[in-house]
Amino acid sequence: MLHIRVITPSELTETVTGVCAESVAVTNVVVLPGVAREPAGDLVQFDLAREAADAMLSRLRDLGIDRTGSISVENVDVSISAAATTAEEAAPGYDDDAVVWDELDARTAADARLSWAFLAFLALATQIAAIGALLDQPILIVGAMVLGPEFGAVAAICFGVVRRDRLRIVLATRTLVVGFLAAIAVTTACAAVSRWPLGWIQPSMLDDRPLTDFIVHPDRWSFVVAVLAGIAGILSITAAKSSALVGVFISVTTVPAAGNIAVAIPLGHWGEVGSSAVQLGVNLAGMFVAGVATLAVQRVLSQRYGVQMPLPRTQQRRARLGRGPRRVVRPRRRT
Known part of the structure; x- marks a missing residue:
């Protein structure tokens, strides 16, 4: 897993969180409005399956976050989370095969x-x-x-x-x-x-x-x-x-x-x-x-063959081959 930290202008926060919400590769989303000072804006943090990193970073750059805000990427050595496990299994491909070109x-x-x-x-x-x-x-x-x-x-x-x-x-x-x-x-x-x-x-x-x-x-x-x-x-x-x-x-x-x-x-x-x-x-x-x-x-x-963004949560079929029985990832209900 990768941990993504995004400082985004307030007017783009909903767009960024919307991209996160639509992707099966994203979990542990945290939004802290108005906490960033330089550059000024909101702080959005989330964990992302490595397989989808290149596509997600490309999408954030398309929104201009690299110019108006900031994007940081960190490797997560240990993640004890059922949600993170689900995100990794749902993202097509394997983390060892994924190339993070920005990295x-x-x-x-x-x-x-x-x-x-x-x-x-x-x-x-x-x-x-x-x-x-x-x-x-x-x-x-x-x-x-x-x-x-x-x-x-x-x-x-x-x-x-x-x-x-x-x-x-x-x-x-x-x-x-x-x-x-x-x-x-x-x-x-x-x-x-x-x-x-x-x-x-x-x-x-x-x-x-x-x-x-x-x-x-x-x-x-x-x-x-x-x-x-x-x-x-x-x-x-x-x-x-x-x-x-x-x-x-x-x-x-x-x-x-x-x-x-x-x-x-x-x-x-x-x-x-x-x-x-x-x-x-x-x-x-x-x-x-x-x-x-x-x-x-x-x-x-x-x-x-790389992962495209967003990976819609309605896409339930796993794209991995030869990795055991397929599991259906059901979308979480919003309260």
Whole structure:
């Protein structure tokens, strides 16, 4: 379930509550007249089945609430309510399959920004990957993959392509390029200090490392894995499955390739610099292709088969298939 908080001008309150009253996906409606001060208006709150969120938010925008008032959306982790259960079961579809495009828009907009936190996490992940390459330790490589934040920027570019948002594509691309260049530069500097003044690392450390040798050998399987990871990553974001996204991070060799580039430069392994760069490019390309295709398919399916608003309470048949016996949702009597 989602909790929707709407600040609406008083003249539109009846229209908003009317849309809520007509939909089987809405429950727990609360109206507080005149409580909002900035922007001024009435406060309308209700719970909504995730399947109907995209259509409901679109309807509220059509009323101009986003310009004259405010719309906020929160996830409800636990809802102990028979009415909420009825609303979820009555709304056609499944909550895991529902794409809330406004939620995805906000998330990718945040991920497209070049922040200090992004640079710090990517630099730390690249340094851990570099140490993993030097010591031939796969566990460090996996840790670096999990720590890397780059998939957010990749998803933002994919979203920008599907929505034809050039500004988002430019911002996310800048974040990705600057982030990797900065992470490689910082890690290269650390590796140079470790080699010459300190003498901690030697070129021979990259000669024989059977456990992490895959980083410098990109092939067709690298692209296939990147494509599969890109599909899984987009699905995990749209379905709000953070646990699945961790698996995506572990699947792609972007951060390890950047870390290997950084240590190969001061150690003079120029062949590995090139092959690692190819590995990085192959993985990013695979995720871009898969991400754009997945979002495009989801957009087409949402437009063709998505829930329309309002979902009339006279529509009693469930549109779900393969979910057990059908239940008839009877309209509540108004007193």
